[in-house]
Amino acid sequence: MTDDRDRTDAVQPDDAGAVPADVLAEQADHPTIPAATPGTSQPTGFGDYFTLWTERLRAGELGALPIGLGLLVIFITFGILDDTFYTARNFTNLLLQMTVFATIAIGVVFVLLIAEIDLSVAFVSAVGGVVMTLLLRPDDPGWPAWAAIAVALLITTTIGWLQGIVITKAGVPSFVVTLAGLLIWSGVVLVLTTSASQVGTIRIQDDFVVGILNAFLSDQAGWALAAAVILGFAGVNSWTAFRRRRDGLPSKPTSVIVIQTVALAVVTIGAVWYANSDRGVPRATVFLIVFLLFWSFVASKLRFGRHVYAIGGNPEAARRAGINVDRVRIMVFMIMGFMAGVGGIMAASRLRSVSTAAGGGNLLLLVIASAVIGGTSLFGGQGRVISALLGALIITSIENGMNLLGLASGTKFIITGLVLLGAVLIDAWAKKRRTAVGVG
Amino acid sequence: MSATPLLQCSGVSKSFAQVHALVNVDFEVRRGEVMALVGDNGAGKSTLIKCIAGIYPFDSGEVRFEDEVVHIHGPRESAALGIEVVYQDLALADNLDVVANMFLGRERTRSGYMLDEQSMENDARETLDSLSVTTLRSVRQAVGGLSGGQRQAVAVAKSVMWNSKLVILDEPTAALGVAQTRQVLELVKRLAERDLGVVIISHNLHDVFEVADRITVLRLGQQVAVLNREDTTQQDVVHAITAGTLTHVPGMQDTGAEVSE
Ligand SMILES: Nc1ncnc2c1ncn2[C@@H]1O[C@H](COP(=O)(O)OP(=O)(O)OP(=O)(O)O)[C@@H](O)[C@H]1O
Ligand SMILES: [Mg+2]
Secondary structure, three states: OOOOHHHHOOOOOOOOOOOOHHHHHHHHHOOOOOOOOOOOOOOOOHHHHHHHHHHHHHOOOOOOHHHHHHHHHHHHHHHHHOOOOOOHHHHHHHHHHHHHHHHHHHHHHHHHHOOOOOOOHHHHHHHHHHHHHHHHOOOOOOOOHHHHHHHHHHHHHHHHHHHHHHHHHOOOOHHHHHHHHHHHHHHHHHHHHHHHOOOOEEEOOOHHHHHHHHOEOOHHHHHHHHHHHHHHHHHHHHHHHHHHHHOOOOOOOHHHHHHHHHHHHHHHHHHHHHHHOOOOOEHHHHHHHHHHHHHHHHHHHEHHHHHHHHHHHOHHHHHHOOOOHHHHHHHHHHHHHHHHHHHHHHHHHHHOEEEOOOOOOOHHHHHHHHHHHOOOOOOOOOOOOHHHHHHHHHHHHHHHHHHHOOOOHHHHHHHHHHHHHHHHHHHHHHHHHHHHHHHO | OOOOEEEEEEEEEEEEOOEEEEEEEEEEEEOOOEEEEEOOOOOOHHHHHHHHHOOOOOOEEEEEEOOEEOOOOOHHHHHHHOEEEEOOOOOOOOOOEHHHHHOOOOOOEEOOOEEOHHHHHHHHHHHHHHOOOOOOOOOOOEHHHOOHHHHHHHHHHHHHOOOOOEEEEEOOOOOOOHHHHHHHHHHHHHHHHOOOEEEEEOOOHHHHHHHOOEEEEEEOOEEEEEEEHHHOOHHHHHHHHHHOOOOOOOOOOOOOOOOOO
């Protein structure tokens, strides 16, 4: 949530204004014309910031704009079509449904960042859920929740590692390897569930595990969460801006931080208030926030994250820079396996059971769609962890709304497909804009 | 300009299967000098610098760096010695900003694990300033949005940031317009003024004569001439490139004849 710093504060006061691109290009051709002197910049004003933002939009760096507009359209449409869409009960449902998609989509974002794909995620997540459930069966073997969860995650992470090894060492495209994985792990899910139960459904009786996606925070805890999110955002942003200003580097203007914080506060307080008027904020929302923060931190603040982006942007450059490209790739597939496992455990918790249907349906398509719709480029190197949340929000809202309307499955597939197509077209258009501006 | 060579390759050879890309080549660079490496397509220029950078091993011959015999086994080892290469195809990641590219693979961290963006940004700026690269709008701009000359400047600045002693540029001006070429050549001269050794590969003799102190000519994998720019003309160099005397008959194995100049 805070990693837009690097992108948004790159402002130079002297020339961030309305200097047309061709003038800048000409300046580049005449080295004697003094341009902005780096290093002496003062914090920039709100106007410059806004100009830079519009400039970026035109250059194909769309950020969260299409998502904001998309959500607006979706909420208005379904709100008009169905009067239960706006209810607090449906809102908390939406939060619960979204958590599973967003969690798995975080892993997908990492895979897409290195310009790979993982088609096996849905069934890998199901393997996680099934393994945990089997280990939890009372007396057979009746493991404690923590141990069952740990082993399930270890297994899904190992699956990611294995697939990563095959992809990097044998040089087989991830598309093919994970397609094979899709078949293999769906088979494993079937074998495990049918051998454990005649009907192929195994119930979860552990209270903690059931609580993962079925428990809610008290009203007070919900408000505390809201306060932590808002203060955390304001604190991190102000601290960063303060330090950059102290070092004489350009920084996010205070006015922008205030506006962003107020916007975040309105959304967060509204959401908590609305959730509290029903069952409260789902406990799973806390898990999701923790995962989002943690992986955002990994992607934007650690060397590892930097290398992930570099590999997505130019693998040859990464290799020549001495980065162990294969190692990073394998680790990304392990992250994918881990987050898929977490998502599978959440899905099992939500249904309080696993069945032969685990990981099936359109789960795979929806999590990949979430990452892409959220703004992660299929071409690699572009995107943020937060896009998993934003995309999942869109996907879930559409699914939820269509379910309320009682649309036929066929219609739902067509509509979801069209939304995904739209997102991919926007991505392709943005990429074209980026390269077009890049050449100029 | 000091007379002891910074880098000295003696009698180095390199073959790819049937192709003798380098045959018994002598090559040296001194501190504070710009050495141009010229020759026709396929003469072995890129192969020579890739071997120096450790991307391929030499088959035979000796390499001395700062008077020590060295065996370079990879890009990391050459970088550790202070050898930086700006490749023909640049090797920048378009999606990353200038700072991230300049520190790629060598990111600085705070308390051991978090990226130290501030200090990297400061040093990137300082290096760009010291090379008088003034056309960049912001060091936080993605490299994909830069012009060819700006990208080249970033790549060169990246190579001098690491206390490097020898900077090798493979056709740095090949894709550039007149003004941007001038910019890069100015940069090359500034590197030599800092007492670095500089190797520049170019097909453009006009550029070569503008910056080089000496010129090494390769022809069919052999070194056919080392010329002082002041004592030579473009005509001489063209002649050496196209008809320089070969001491080893191409296609035949080394008969033991010594390279003479
Ligand atoms: N990896 C390789 N495998 C096989 N042959 C190679 C390889 N690299 C270079 N060669 C051969 O070695 C010879 C020298 O190539 P090199 O790239 O060094 O030429 P160059 O002088 O850099 O040419 P140019 O001016 O076109 O860049 C050529 O005949 C080329 O085909
Ligand atoms: Mg070459």
